[in-house]
Amino acid sequence: MVKNFIYFLLFVLAVIATAELIGIQSFTIGSMTISMLPLVFAIAIAMLLGLPYLRKGILKKIYSKKNVEFASKYLIFIMLPLMARYGSDVAPQIKEILQVGWVFIIQEIGNLGTVLIGLPIAILIGLRREAIGATLGIGREGELAYISEKYTLESPEGRGVISLYVIGTLFGTMFFSIFAPVLLDFGIRVEALAMASGVGSGSMMSAASATLVARVPEMESTILAYASASQLLTSFIGTFTMVFLAAPLQQFMYKFFVRGDKK
Template sequence: MKKNFILFLIFALAVITIAEFIGFQRIPLGPIAINLLPLVFAILITMVLGMAIFRKGIFKKIYSEKNVSFAGKYLIFIMLPLMARYGADVAPKLQEILQIGWIFLIQEIGNLGTVLLGLPVAIFLGLRREAIGATLGLGREGELAYISEKYTLDSDEGRGVLSLYIIGTLFGAVFFSIFAPIMLHLGFRVEALAMASGMGSGSMMTAASSSLAASMPGMESTIIAYASASQLLTSFLGTFTMVFLAVPLQQLMYKLMVRGEKPWKKAA
């Protein structure tokens, strides 16, 4: 048991070393460049090596049931120093942030984009009640709790939100580390993108804001301060935005789009 854990720690150190030595990579794709940070290599290496086909010999010991569940159970605690770092980033800029505080507030409403953009696509692809779960939000713990309370997880809505949760957990960080700098190339202000990075998921926010910071090194402190202030705001307001704005908007749009089909199932 103990031996496996030591192996696991050595493995983590090895992955960090490899990821850091690969370093910051810039892959030009026409006019746009994709930035890959060590954190992306770290998550890719650990995920690929954890696939069933590699789980033999030493990797079977490293990815033992106990070690994987340790990583899952304590991931939040491993993230705490990062959250503590954010305080130091926000504090010197707090005045500046409060001055444009209303922008931070209104951009929270932008999280409705999951419904506005996601729901029509889902309906177009033929999804129905599954779409309710899959587009209510980013599919993190908040949406998971709301959907499971209202519909249970063993319903179409529940399967929708669970699928989104799994996809977000696996690919969210990688997706945003690539997507955020693309938006920068499209002409968005880095401050706006930094604020948008506080979406309510720690790893996605970290991925988005660090790849922005890597693209504009001179702005690092502003980017991190804005992203973490917005993230903190999302953890305060996220539930309210979901219950009072996203849910009614989603029901309205759903009714309009599936008019003439099976009626909307009224939920308790």
């Protein structure tokens, strides 16, 4: 048992070292610059080597049941120093943040984008009640709890939210890490993108803001301060936005689209 855990520790160090030695890789497609940070390589390597049919020999010991359980149980604690770091990013800029405080609140409404953009697409490609679960939010714990309370997780709505949860867990950070700076090339200001990064998942916010920092390093302190302030705000009022805005809007749009569909 202890031996497996030592393998786990060494493996984590090896993955960190590999990811850091690969470093930041940027490439351009047309006018878009795509940057990949060590964190993307880290999660990709750790996930790929954990594929069930690769788990033989040493990998089987590293990805033992106990070790994977340890990783998922304590992931949140491994993340805490990052959250503590954000305090030091926000503190020096607290005045500026409070000055544009209302902008932070306004952009929270942007979290309705999951319904506004996601729901029509979902219905267009033929999803029905699953779409309710899959587009209410970005499918984190908050939505999971709400949907399970209202529809249970065995319902189509429940399947929708669970699927989104799984996809978000596996690919969310990679998606935001790559997608966030792409919008820079569409002329959106880095401050706005930093604010938008507070999507409601700590790791997705970190991935989005980290890539923004890599692209605009001279704005590092502002980016991290705005992103984490917005994230904090989302954790406070995100539930309200979901229950009082996203859910009613979704019901309204769902009825509208599905009725139009039958004609």
